[in-house]
Amino acid sequence: MKRNGRRFLVVAGIILFFSFFVVPVHVHGEDQAQTSQAESAKPSLASIDELLSEKTVENCEKAVKECELLLKDDPNNYEILYRLANAYIGIIDIKTSALIEEKDEFKPMLKKLGQIANDYAKKAYKLNPKHKDVVAANLVSYGYYSASFGIVKAIFKGAAGHYKDLCNQLIEIDNTHLGALGYRLLGKLYHVAPWPVGSKKKALHFFQKAVETDNSVLYTHYYIGVLHFEKRKYDLAEKEFTIVKENPPHASEKHYIDGYKEKARHYLMSISRIKKRK
Numbered sequence: 001m002k003r004n005g006r007r008f009l010v011v012a013g014i015i016l017f018f019s020f021f022v023v024p025v026h027v028h029g030e031d032q033a034q035t036s037q038a039e040s041a042k043p044s045l046a047s048i049d050e051l052l053s054e055k056t057v058e059n060c061e062k063a064v065k066e067c068e069l070l071l072k073d074d075p076n077n078y079e080i081l082y083r084l085a086n087a088y089i090g091i092i093d094i095k096t097s098a099l100i101e102e103k104d105e106f107k108p109m110l111k112k113l114g115q116i117a118n119d120y121a122k123k124a125y126k127l128n129p130k131h132k133d134v135v136a137a138n139l140v141s142y143g144y145y146s147a148s149f150g151i152v153k154a155i156f157k158g159a160a161g162h163y164k165d166l167c168n169q170l171i172e173i174d175n176t177h178l179g180a181l182g183y184r185l186l187g188k189l190y191h192v193a194p195w196p197v198g199s200k201k202k203a204l205h206f207f208q209k210a211v212e213t214d215n216s217v218l219y220t221h222y223y224i225g226v227l228h229f230e231k232r233k234y235d236l237a238e239k240e241f242t243i244v245k246e247n248p249p250h251a252s253e254k255h256y257i258d259g260y261k262e263k264a265r266h267y268l269m270s271i272s273r274i275k276k277r278k
Contacts, residue, residue: 097259114145
């Protein structure tokens with residue numbers, strides 16, 4: 001009995017030993033795992049870029065929230081600021097098909113989200129005015145915000161001059177950036193603006209410069225097609241609209257390209273009817 005009693009005490013001692021030293025290690029390991037999971041769940045520039053690489057309204061809204069969280073700790077980080085501007089720009093892109101046409105129903109959104117995007121883009125610009133993504137965010141957000149007043153009012157407010165300056169700055173920094181964005185938006189400005197700013201000749205020139213720089217952007221081919229159609233050069237227009245219809249979009253335009261493809265199909269049907277009447 002005594003021997004059995006001693007064995008019991010030894011076993012109990014071993015169990016007690018492990019209860020003090022082994023179990024806490026297990027709990028500590030769980031704490032480490034939870035901490036690691038929490039850290040991995042924190043937003044980062046990489047997680048924001050991942051969201052914005054596949055732009056949907058939902059992903060852009062998530063990117064807005066992640067940027068806002070990061071800005072609380074680092075309010076003067078231009079990399080967060082221009083990404084936040086781009087998230088708002090993405091929402092506008094999707095909801096307006098990159099403003100393929102001006103509609104009064106778009107103006108409240110352009111004014112609200114366009115101004116928010118431009119405010120963040122301007123803050124980023126003050127911190128780093130030579131960064132191509134910062135300049136691009138300024139350019140696009142400024143264009144959207146200005147469009148909320150209507151193109152004529154915006155021009156009289158002096159928007160065209162600043163817009164052209166940003167286009168030219170982006171071209172100087174990197175004329176290939178985002179599918180020759182600087183050339184493309186100069187082309188769009190000259191196409192939609194009324195006289196004396198507007199010029200179909202200048203619009204075609206800058207869209208053609210964009211195509212020479214990057215031939216893969218369907219947005220550019222669409223507007224070249226529109227300009228040819230307006231001049232009744234239907235064969236040339238048909239060629240451009242067919243490119244839009246049959247080819248995949250550039251990475252920078254895939255979230256809004258459906259509107260352009262649909263419009264291109266309508267133009268092709270119109271050209272077909274015109275040719276049949278001849």
